Amino acid sequence: MLSQRLQQALGYTFTRADLLVQALTHRSYGAVNNERLEFLGDSVLNCSVARALYDAFPELPEGSLSRLRANLVRQETLADIAAGLKLGDTLRLGEGELKSGGFRRPSILADALESLFGAIFLDAGFDEAQRVVRGLFDPLVARIDPKASGKDAKTQLQEILQSRRLPLPDYRLVDTRGEAHDQSFIVECVLAKPSLCTRGVGKSRRAAEQAAALQACTELKQ
Secondary structure (H helix, E strand, C coil), X not given: CHHHHHHHHHCCCCCCHHHHHHHCECCCCCCCCCHHHHHHHHHHHHHHHHHHHHHHCCCCCHHXXXXXXXXXXXXXXXXXXXXHCCHHHHCECXXXXXXXXXXXXXXXXXXXXXXXXXXXXXXXXXXXXXXXXXXXXXXXXXXXXXXHCCCCHHHHHHHHHHHCCCCCCEEEEEEEECCCCCCEEEEEEEECCCCEEEEEEECCHHHHHHHHHHHHHHHHHC
16 A cells, blocks of 8 residues: 555656566665665656756756766755655564664665665656656746856855855754654754844755745845
8 A cells, every 4th residue: 555655756667567666675674675776767757857857957967967967866855755645654574673773764764665666667667757857847947047067055144245255054943843754844944144043844854944045045135
């Protein structure tokens, strides 16, 4: 049932169920795991995101496109997407990883998502795998400000403040909500000068910090 909900969220139904099972199997669970699929999926992901950026920003040079891609395919972004898919609920983990909360660890979530891309590639070919990747990443591409040159929000905020010779922000964890397997973090980004406090929500503390920093950047640019 969980894997069926995952396939619906992905918008793809596997023909070979064994590939889906393998993609969801962490190395702590057994010898047949998702590490090789992750290797394959990483290439599918990078090529698909590269094409999305190439189409979306025809005026950007290669260096800028590379920075944007690196920002999109980093572990934090992948883990956030995986959390949104509730991928952690479907993972097969060894006893130790289960006890330590491996189902919500960003590295495990990110690797499993890449493994799914690799499994879809083997199941149906590149075009279908690219379609799934684009379905997940096109909304992120649409929100990109090309003038930011692929820099994350925290870096952008730091550069804005430094250019104005203002103190750097302080990030404070305000609250954590939800069950252990599906938590949301709420973080405040506090600026002493100018006096400003913004909030961000994310599936990880880092993601919440980025969201709060992005809001601060938006307000400072107004």
